[in-house]
Amino acid sequence: xxxxxxxxxxxxxxxxxxxxxxxxxxxxxxxxxxxxxxxxxxxxxxxxxxxxxxxxxxxxxxxxxxxxxxxxxxxxxxxxxxxxxxxxxxxxxxxxxxxxxxxxxxxxxxxxxxxxxxxxxxxxxxxxxxxxxxxxxxxxxxxxxxxxxxxxxxxxxxxxxxxxxxxxxxxxxxxxxxxxxxxxxxxxxxxxxxxxxxxxxxxxxxxxxxxxxxxxxxxxxxxxxxxxxxxxxxxxxxxxxxxxxxxxxxxxxxxxxxxxxxxxxxxxxxxxxxxxxxxxxxxxxxxxxxxxxxxxxxxxxxxxxxxxxxxxxxxxxxxxxxxxxxxxxxxxxxxxxxxxxxxxxxxxxxxxxxxxxxxxxxxxxxxxxxxxxxxxxxxxxxxxxxxxxxxxxxxxxxxxxxxx
Amino acid sequence: xxxxxxxxxxxxxxxxxxxxxxxxxxxxxxxxxxxxxxxxxxxxxxxxxxxxxxxxxxxxxxxxxxxxxxxxxxxxxxxxxxxxxxxxxxxxxxxxxxxxxxxxxxxxxxxxxxxxxxxxxxxxxxxxxxxxxxxxxxxxxxxxxxxxxxxxxxxxxxxxxxxxxxxxxxxxxxxxxxxxxxxxxxxxxxxxxxxxxxxxxxxxxxxxxxxxxxxxxxxxxxxxxxxxxxxxxxxxxxxxxxxxxxxxxxxxxxxxxxxxxxxxxxxxxxxxxxxxxxxxxxxxxxxxxxxxxxxxxxxxxxxxxxxxxxxxxxxxxxxxxxxxxxxxxxxxxxxxxxxxxxxxxxxxxxxxxxxxxxxxxxxxxxxxxxxxxxxxxxxxxxxxxxxxxxxxxxxxxxxxxxxx
Numbered sequence: 001x002x003x004x005x006x007x008x009x010x011x012x013x014x015x016x017x018x019x020x021x022x023x024x025x026x027x028x029x030x031x032x033x034x035x036x037x038x039x040x041x042x043x044x045x046x047x048x049x050x051x052x053x054x055x056x057x058x059x060x061x062x063x064x065x066x067x068x069x070x071x072x073x074x075x076x077x078x079x080x081x082x083x084x085x086x087x088x089x090x091x092x093x094x095x096x097x098x099x100x101x102x103x104x105x106x107x108x109x110x111x112x113x114x115x116x117x118x119x120x121x122x123x124x125x126x127x128x129x130x131x132x133x134x135x136x137x138x139x140x141x142x143x144x145x146x147x148x149x150x151x152x153x154x155x156x157x158x159x160x161x162x163x164x165x166x167x168x169x170x171x172x173x174x175x176x177x178x179x180x181x182x183x184x185x186x187x188x189x190x191x192x193x194x195x196x197x198x199x200x201x202x203x204x205x206x207x208x209x210x211x212x213x214x215x216x217x218x219x220x221x222x223x224x225x226x227x228x229x230x231x232x233x234x235x236x237x238x239x240x241x242x243x244x245x246x247x248x249x250x251x252x253x254x255x256x257x258x259x260x261x262x263x264x265x266x267x268x269x270x271x272x273x274x275x276x277x278x279x280x281x282x283x284x285x286x287x288x289x290x291x292x293x294x295x296x297x298x299x300x301x302x303x304x305x306x307x308x309x310x311x312x313x314x315x316x317x318x319x320x321x322x323x324x325x326x327x328x329x330x331x332x333x334x335x336x337x338x339x340x341x342x343x344x345x346x347x348x349x350x351x352x353x354x355x356x357x358x359x360x361x362x363x364x365x366x367x368x369x370x371x372x373x374x375x376x377x378x379x380x381x382x383x384x385x386x387x388x389x390x391x392x393x394x395x396x397x398x399x400x401x402x403x404x
Numbered sequence: 405x406x407x408x409x410x411x412x413x414x415x416x417x418x419x420x421x422x423x424x425x426x427x428x429x430x431x432x433x434x435x436x437x438x439x440x441x442x443x444x445x446x447x448x449x450x451x452x453x454x455x456x457x458x459x460x461x462x463x464x465x466x467x468x469x470x471x472x473x474x475x476x477x478x479x480x481x482x483x484x485x486x487x488x489x490x491x492x493x494x495x496x497x498x499x500x501x502x503x504x505x506x507x508x509x510x511x512x513x514x515x516x517x518x519x520x521x522x523x524x525x526x527x528x529x530x531x532x533x534x535x536x537x538x539x540x541x542x543x544x545x546x547x548x549x550x551x552x553x554x555x556x557x558x559x560x561x562x563x564x565x566x567x568x569x570x571x572x573x574x575x576x577x578x579x580x581x582x583x584x585x586x587x588x589x590x591x592x593x594x595x596x597x598x599x600x601x602x603x604x605x606x607x608x609x610x611x612x613x614x615x616x617x618x619x620x621x622x623x624x625x626x627x628x629x630x631x632x633x634x635x636x637x638x639x640x641x642x643x644x645x646x647x648x649x650x651x652x653x654x655x656x657x658x659x660x661x662x663x664x665x666x667x668x669x670x671x672x673x674x675x676x677x678x679x680x681x682x683x684x685x686x687x688x689x690x691x692x693x694x695x696x697x698x699x700x701x702x703x704x705x706x707x708x709x710x711x712x713x714x715x716x717x718x719x720x721x722x723x724x725x726x727x728x729x730x731x732x733x734x735x736x737x738x739x740x741x742x743x744x745x746x747x748x749x750x751x752x753x754x755x756x757x758x759x760x761x762x763x764x765x766x767x768x769x770x771x772x773x774x775x776x777x778x779x780x781x782x783x784x785x786x787x788x789x790x791x792x793x794x795x796x797x798x799x800x801x802x803x804x805x806x807x808x
Contacts, residue, residue, distance in 0.1 A: 007411055170767065220648040234733070236647075241640050243735020244624040245769045248640075253732035255725045255763045257661010257673065267763060269661065321659045328657035329638070329733050331647020359659045359671060363574065365649045 008044070011036065015044050016053060016085065017392040020110065024084035045083055053109070055086045085109045090391065091147055093154040094383030095138045096200060097130060098376070099123070099173055099227075104137045105380040106145065111210065111388050116377055117141045127168075127179045131156075135188045152391060153194030155383030156181055157203040159231070163246055166197040172265075173228060194387055201225045201249060202240050203382030205233035207374055208336045210385040222332045223372075224251055224323075226341035228277045234330055240386075252276065254325055256318065261286065274318040277341050284311045294340055301347050309347065316348030320355025327360050327367055338372035345371055412448070415440065419448050420457060420489065421796040424514065428488035449487055457513070459490045489513045494795065495551055497558040498787030499542045500604060501534060502780070503527070503577055503631075508541045509784040510549065515614065515792050520781055521545045531572075531583045535560075539592045556795060557598030559787030560585055561607040563635070567650055570601040576669075577632060598791055605629045605653060606644050607786030609637035611778055612740045614789040626736045627776075628655055628727075630745035632681045638734055644790075656680065658729055660722065665690065678722040681745050688715045698744055705751050713751065720752030724759025731764050731771055742776035749775055 011034065018033045019025065025033070031041035048054040087108040095104040100123050106115040117137055121130050134156060142148045158181070160171030166182020182197045189195060205223035219238040225231045230252030234241040241248045252272035260266075260273030261282035273279050277294055284291050284300075289307035291297035300308035323335055337345050345352060349369070357366055372378070415438065422437045423429065429437070435445035452458040491512040499508040504527050510519040521541055525534050538560060546552045562585070564575030570586020586601045593599060609627035623642040629635045634656030638645040645652045656676035664670075664677030665686035677683050681698055688695050688704075693711035695701035704712035727739055741749050749756060753773070761770055776782070 236640060236645050236652075237643075239641075241645075241734070243640075244737035244771070245735055247731075247735040247765070247768050248733065250732045250735070250765055250768070253763065253765045253768075254729045255661075256659065267765075270763070325658045325729060326733065327651075328654045328659075329652065329730065330645070331649055331651035331654070333648035359657065359674070361651070361654055361657045361671075364651050364654070364657075367648070 008047075011040070011044050012048055013392060015041070015048060019054070019083055019085055020392055024082040026082060030083055052086055052089050054083055056081060056083050087112065087114075088147070088150060090152040091142075091145070091150045092152055092384040092387040092391075093138050093142065094157065094203070094380035094385070094387075095134050095154065096157045096203070096377070096380040096383065097134050097159075098200070098379065099159060101376070102130070102134045102137055103377045103380045104134075104141050105377050105384055106141060106147075107381065107384045107388060109388075111385060113377075113381065115141050115145055116380075118377075123174060127174070127176045131179065131181055131184060135185065139188075148191075151192055153196065153387035154185065154189055154192055155196040155198055155203070155387050156185060157198045157200040157379045157383045159200045161246055162197050162199050166195075168197065169246070194390065196383070196387065198383055198386060199231075199233070199246070199249075200379040200382075201231040201233040202242075203379040203386065204338055204372070204374065205235055205249075205336070205382065206240065206385045206389070207378045207382030208338070208372055209235055210382075210389065218334050220330070220332045221334045221336065222249075222251075222326050222330055222367075223336045223338060224326075224342075226275060226277075226337065226339040230272045230276055234332075236330070251322070251326065254322055256322060256325075260318075271318075271322045275315055275322070275341070280311065280315060280341060280344065283314060284308060287311050287314075298343055301344070312344050312347035313351055315344055316351035317355045319345065320352040321359050323352065323356045323367075323369065324359030327356065327364070331364075332367045334368045334370060336370050336372050338374060338378065342371055345369075412451075415444070415448050416452055417796060419445070419452060423458070423487055423489055424796055428486040430486060434487055456490055456493050458487055460485060460487050491516065491518075492551070492554060494556040495546075495549070495554045496556055496788040496791040496795075497542050497546065498561065498607070498784035498789070498791075499538050499558065500561045500607070500781070500784040500787065501538050501563075502604070502783065503563060505780070506534070506538045506541055507781045507784045508538075508545050509781050509788055510545060510551075511785065511788045511792060513792075515789060517781075517785065519545050519549055520784075522781075527578060531578070531580045535583065535585055535588060539589065543592075552595075555596055557600065557791035558589065558593055558596055559600040559602055559607070559791050560589060561602045561604040561783045561787045563604045565650055566601050566603050570599075572601065573650070598794065600787070600791065602787055602790060603635075603637070603650070603653075604783040604786075605635040605637040606646075607783040607790065608742055608776070608778065609639055609653075609740070609786065610644065610789045610793070611782045611786030612742070612776055613639055614786075614793065622738050624734070624736045625738045625740065626653075626655075626730050626734055626771075627740045627742060628730075628746075630679060630681075630741065630743040634676045634680055638736075640734070655726070655730065658726055660726060660729075664722075675722075675726045678726070679719055679745070684715065684719060684745060684748065687718060688712060691715050691718075702747055705748065716748050716751035717755055719748055720755035721759045723749065724756040725763050727756065727760045727771075727773065728763030731760065731768070735768075736771045738772045738774060740774050740776050742778060742782065746775055749773075 014034050027042055027045055031038045087110045090109045092107050102119050104117045105113050108114050138154055158168050158171055161169040163169050168179040168181050170177045185195045208223055209218050209221055221235045223233045232249040232251040234249045254271040255269055257269055259268040261279040262268045262273040263278035266272045287307040287310045291300055418438050431446055431449055435442045491514045494513045496511050504524055506523050508521045509517050512518050542558055562572050562575055565573040567573050572583040572585050574581045589599045612627055613622050613625055625639045627637045636653040636655040638653045658675040659673055661673055663672040665683040666672045666677040667682035670676045691711040691714045695704055
């Protein structure tokens with residue numbers, strides 16, 4: 001790539017990102033946003049329109065595309081002529097292998113979901129067979145869209161540890177170890193430029209935080225995924241924290257002291273022994289209850305059973321104390337609680353907030369704590385969002401040599 | 405900046421960084437290292453030599469400059485003609501305001517310490533007066549070097565929380581709050597291009613990890629600073645983690661359960677209540693000892709007093725458990741223990757390692773735990789190193805508009 005082309009390329013990415021993040025805008029606004037002259041910005045836009053990534057049009061985009069938010073810049077020039085992304089130019093696929101369920105979603109260049117598909121699998125099915133079915137689901141949804149040539153990337157997410165070569169090192173809950181998912185993905189989709197394998201909690205975190213069209217940006221956040229095990233992900237200054245071996249964000253093993261309500265395979269005193277699904281049900285029995293599934297427990301909470309409410313209160317206090325630990329180490333702006341067990345937090349948000357505040361450094365600002373609004377396709381959306389973000393980011397590799 | 409100049413500028417920074425990181429090398433090796441043609445690399449080197457940042461010479465640099473390490477690339481072309489940095493071209497100043505002590509160091513373009521100065525101050529001295537004395541120390545050392553015009557930047561470090569505007573929000577141990585150090589630094593050194601105010605633990609972490617000349621690179625690390633309070637810093641993928649409000653790495657408030665040996669102002673059950681200086685001395689009394697200062701405690705450990713050794717063993721077990729919490733969240737490659745109280749860890753490294761291993765997820769790789777080798781000027785060296793790293797880094801701001 002010649003030198004001027006490299007810089008032009010950087011500015012093209014910045015232009016795409018600005019229009020994605022802030023919504024449609026005039027050329028003049030875009031120029032100001034990028035710190036470029038109008039003529040340079042105009043040349044960038046013309047090139048992107050030629051390549052089919054952007055369109056210019058007269059009509060107002062309407063409130064669904066440009067929310068009336070303070071972060072949308074004032075427009076200048078003829079207000080009716082706006083630059084916007086051409087949504088179908090690039091598609092991003094997220095395929096999630098969950099616990100007994102495969103989900104695929106497709107998002108477009110505006111990061112909107114345009115298709116989804118789901119199917120079940122048996123927990124004792126061979127890993128290789130499950131992976132094949134996941135790939136087949138992705139291929140089928142793209143065939144149905146008639147859009148395989150627009151696919152920029154495919155991300156596969158799994159509820160376990162993934163190493164830097166895209167090998168799924170372990171998925172304790174499925175009993176998988178050392179499954180070479182990325183190599184097989186490359187064999188199956190040799191024509192797709194960007195292929196990735198991701199931990200599902202990382203993907204959930206990305207789905208939770210990723211917003212275009214003037215949405216609020218959160219750059220420092222922790223995502224806690226709560227089911228039988230407790231996992232999670234950390235986003236620091238907008239970037240997923242991975243750690244040296246890919247284990248960052250394994251909140252379930254935060255040591256909290258004492259023993260908790262430990263089940264088989266859970267380290268006594270770990271966060272998992274206090275707020276994991278098994279610990280929740282054990283605690284309910286301790287308080288005289290008898291729920292033997294999470295669904296039964298949630299039903300008793302909804303019915304106001306005293307043992308269930310006492311259990312939820314204790315659970316919230318332990319969770320709040322653990323979130324103080326996350327806050328001490330990471331200082332996030334927001335902590336998002338997700339996964340099936342997170343529903344218990346709705347029965348004691350004030351207890352969580354008080355326990356959190358009681359354990360952080362006096363005077364330290366306390367993060368917002370929110371319950372995730374994502375559904376079961378959250379990880380698949382997050383996987384696709386990671387690829388979308390990569391396309392709209394200028395990073396070292398891109399600056400130096402990677403072609404678009 | 406015109407487009408070709410921007411890319412040339414990026415390549416100049418990459419060339420400086422390569423020669424700093426790997427040591428002196430031939431033009432041909434540098435070209436290969438940067439992925440540039442020989443003629444482009446030659447033009448970059450010629451420009452840097454003209455500007456005085458690099459020199460080319462015949463003599464072998466000797467083993468002190470280029471360690472015989474696998475990370476040093478094989479040389480090609482005439483082996484005697486090497487490109488190296490011109491150390492005096494740029495100087496970086498770190499001034500640390502510690503607990504009762506001000507230290508200033510100056511490092512050169514090869515990140516070697518070329519001068520240092522220390523003085524004491526009374527803990528009840530007014531913050532403004534202490535800050536003035538720190539600035540005066542920096543000015544005096546530069547006058548003595550006769551090198552004020554080569555100064556690229558000055559970083560001031562403090563044992564407290566610093567916000568994004570360079571205001572020292574709080575230094576509990578000195579009783580400071582809301583001291584506008586960066587604004588005053590700008591008034592005092594208006595001619596210096598890069599001025600910064602940093603938390604001392606962040607600076608210690610940087611000093612600990614920053615190595616040129618073929619040294620081993622550690623990109624994911626946690627630094628735990630142990631004195632009366634417990635602080636720290638996290639480096640993730642080579643970047644200091646700051647958190648949303650600047651509080652990231654405040655390990656002292658990690659909740660570990662129970663009460664610990666809490667003193668005034670320490671939250672019961674926090675890491676500080678288990679391994680801070682006050683907790684250490686309280687625990688010694690609990691075991692029948694009577695040391696009332698850290699120095700006395702260390703003397704009894706050195707003498708093999710049973711109560712002191714029991715205290716150290718318990719202390720190491722609690723520390724190891726806390727380090728498992730850091731490992732669950734951050735997955736560092738290395739954890740470095742620093743500060744005066746860290747010396748206790750030498751009396752139970754095996755206890756620390758066992759407690760750490762017992763609390764991490766089974767199968768998760770355990771980080772190395774090391775005692776810091778830095779002296780009392782560690783924070784000052786780290787502050788200067790942060791500026792040095794900024795000069796040799798290509799970041800978004802630099803790519804887009806910041807002049808050198």
